[in-house]
Amino acid sequence: MSIGMVLLAGGVGKRMGKPAPKQFLLLGGKPLIIHVAEAISGIDSIGEIVVTCPAEHIDDTAALLRNHGLDRRIRCVAGGASRQESVQLGLAALSACDTVIIHEAVRPLVSSADFQALIADAAPNAFYGIQIPFTVLRGRGKVEGILDRDELVNVQLPQKFAYAPLVKAHAEAAAAGESYTEDASLFYARGAGEVKILKGSERNLKITHPSDLITAEALYADWRGGGG
Template sequence: MSTGMIILAGGIGKRMGRPVPKQFLLLGGKPIILHVLEKIEKIEEIEKVVICSPKEHIDEMKKLIFNHNIQKNILCVEGGKSRQESTYIGCKYLQDVDSIIVHEAVRPFVSKKEYEALISDENENAIYGLDIPFTVLKQKDGFIDENLVRDELVNVQLPHKFDSKLLFDAHKKAREEGLSFTEDASLFYHYNPGKKIKVLPGSLYNIKITTPVDLVTCEEIYKEFIVGKE
């Protein structure tokens, strides 16, 4: 089974408050996205990678790949105006693979073993997720509207893995219907309710770097738990 990968790197870092997109900010002395690329560089099963980037940063991304001698078959393309549109664009470039992994450039701490576990899992569609250790209530118009059963909820993490054709078809339907989803598992499930999506146990280290506090936290995690264990 052939496997491709979409790396979503379309953020411009508004919440980070920096002039540089967050995927290029330094973590442990190197760009955040490089932590991701160095892991997948070692995974033979990933045959092709599509990085969805803002148009004005494509050349910078290509230079980073060249300067750090990343040899993986990587295509840098212009992403969409939304996360969902970027995944759709990535899917268009990966129609020749059986399985697609979707990941975010700013989740640097997913290990090589976690990528391999996702790829090798017998389920065609799988994600990482964590149990939610706190109470979640549904609210409407500023008032509590519904109790949710905590044991039935999951905190969704990336990477995700999906059947390539089913994922692309789901994205096409979402575009036709004008529906928006926050990530691909919910989109995929909406259009493929009969297809099971396996939830693999996630990691507390799998943080998405969105704010300055996230970056400070990840620097400490990198120093204390990651260095020498990658």
């Protein structure tokens, strides 16, 4: 089975309110994207890795990976205007393969074991998800509906999909003008196949807001201290 990977590093830091792209922010003294690159560096079953990033940061990102000795198998290409478009461009930049792993640089606390377990799972399409520990209601300014949180899942990355169906689903979604915030939704909505939910981890935090980085520093220190 041939495996490729798309690593999304397309953020320009808008929600952080700062000029530095998030993937270059330091966690434990290392850029976020380097944490991910280290996690996948020893997984030889992943044959080719495409990093999608803003065109103006391709050189910086490539230089960073090279400087850390983590550029083996990795190519940097320009991402799109949206996350969905970046994934589609990343898929197009990959050589055809059986399976593709999707991950994002802003989830730096992912472990090598997370990737290995995802790859080893028998399901062709799968992602990590965790329960939602708080109440979620539907509403805009006033409550308009109640959601049963036992039926909901907090979608994490990494995710794994059969390559050809995902490429097809993306093409169909783009043609239909549909937009999705991540690929399990897109894959499911386009009827591309069953997607399995694996048990994720609270530690696999996404760095979105400034406070996330503070939390991630604490989690990283705890993880490292625990020999993880």
